[in-house]
Amino acid sequence: AQSVSQHNHHVILSEAASLELGCNYSYGGTVNLFWYVQYPGQHLQLLLKYFSGDPLVKGIKGFEAEFIKSKFSFNLRKPSVQWSDTAEYFCAVLIKAAGNKLTFGGGTRVLVKP
Amino acid sequence: DAGVTQSPTHLIKTRGQQVTLRCSPKSGHDTVSWYQQALGQGPQFIFQYYEEEERQRGNFPDRFSGHQFPNYSSELNVNALLLGDSALYLCASSLGPSLSQETQYFGPGTRLLVL
Numbered sequence: 001a002q003s004v005s006q007h008n009h010h011v012i013l014s015e016a017a018s019l020e021l022g023c024n025y026s027y028g029g030t031v032n033l034f035w036y037v038q039y040p041g042q043h044l045q046l047l048l049k050y051f052s053g054d055p056l057v058k059g060i061k062g063f064e065a066e067f068i069k070s071k072f073s074f075n076l077r078k079p080s081v082q083w084s085d086t087a088e089y090f091c092a093v094l095i096k097a098a099g100n101k102l103t104f105g106g107g108t109r110v111l112v113k114p
Numbered sequence: 115d116a117g118v119t120q121s122p123t124h125l126i127k128t129r130g131q132q133v134t135l136r137c138s139p140k141s142g143h144d145t146v147s148w149y150q151q152a153l154g155q156g157p158q159f160i161f162q163y164y165e166e167e168e169r170q171r172g173n174f175p176d177r178f179s180g181h182q183f184p185n186y187s188s189e190l191n192v193n194a195l196l197l198g199d200s201a202l203y204l205c206a207s208s209l210g211p212s213l214s215q216e217t218q219y220f221g222p223g224t225r226l227l228v229l
Contacts, residue, residue, distance in 0.1 A: 004156075032213070036220075043117075044157070044204065044220035090156050099170045100213045101147070104156030 004093050006105035014113050015083055021076040021108050023091030032094040033074040034102065035065055039087045047089070050074065061085070083114045116141050118207050118221035126227045127195050135190040135224045139207030146188040147218060148180060149204040157204055163188050164211040192226075200228045 005024045013019065025031065035047040048059025055067040065076045074091060091105040119138045127133050139146050145164045149157035159172035163182035182188045186207075192199055202225050206218040 006156075043222050044206075046217055046219075049217065092156075094213050100162055100211050101159040101170050101172060102157075102213065102218065103159070104149075106154075106156045 004091055004103050004105040006089075006091055006108050008108045009106070010109045010111070012111045012113065013081060016080050017112075019076075019078045019081045019085070019110065021089055021091075021110070023074045023076065023105055025072050025074070025091075025093045025103075027072070027093070027095050030096050032096070033065070033067060034092040034094070035059065035063070035074070035076050036090045036092060036104075037087045038090070038107075044090070047076070081110075081112050083112050086110060086112045118205055118219050120203075120205050120221040120224050122224060123222070124225045124227075126229065128229050129195055129197060131195050131228075132191065132193045133195060133226060135192075135203050135205075135226070136187065137190070137205030137207075137221060138187045139205075140219045143207035143209050143219070144186050145208045145211045145216075146182060146186065147206045147208070148188070148190045149206065150174070151202040151204055151223070153201070160190070162211060169211050195228045197228050200226060202226075 003026045007022045033050040036044045037047045038044050050057045050067045058064045063078050088107045088109045090107045092102045121136045147162040148160040151157040160174050162170040166182045177193045179191045202223040204223045205221045208216040208218045
């Protein structure tokens with residue numbers, strides 16, 4: 001069965017530091033890729049998505065992610081974090097051949113210290 | 115523009131009981147998906163409803179069932195509750211069942227505690 005791995009469960013960093021969260025998936029075919037964020041006390045919100053085309057996608061709030069097909073990865077980055085980026089981040093994969101269901105990673109909890 | 119709404123926000127049940135959770139999709143959306151998010155884990159897909167039919171199902175037992183109404187709202191029913199059913203249940207809506215074109219929007223969830 002396909003799976004999505006987020007290797008960092010918790011990340012703590014200071015404001016203005018750079019952030020990179022890893023996401024790997026196990027499937028060799030066509031995928032759509034997503035990053036969702038859940039701020040404390042709020043809904044899951046879409047940060048960015050990759051369907052096709054340029055593998056470097058830009059999302060909201062200064063986030064970007066790069067799809068590297070050869071590495072089965074879709075890592076999330078932000079050059080300079082703010083305290084307001086404290087949240088839990090989820091990577092998700094849609095495998096078209098498996099139907100219309102998202103498979104989520106376990107999430108990474110990010111704490112940005114002011 | 116109303117987003118995805120879910121009710122109730124919190125629920126406490128005992129083992130063996132049955133529970134019904136409700137979801138109203140975002141305005142203009144016709145497809146509803148349900149997810150279970152256990153503590154410390156990512157959401158797991160339960161099933162998806164489109165045109166009042168279950169279109170896709172994840173690895174959940176038959177104790178989990180659902181329904182979609184003509185106004186696109188949806189219910190998730192869980193029978194014979196187990197302690198392990200304690201989780202946050204998320205509803206997500208989209209326009210059409212094909213998530214390869216559309217984005218899902220999530221509701222705030224219903225937190226279920228089974229004692």
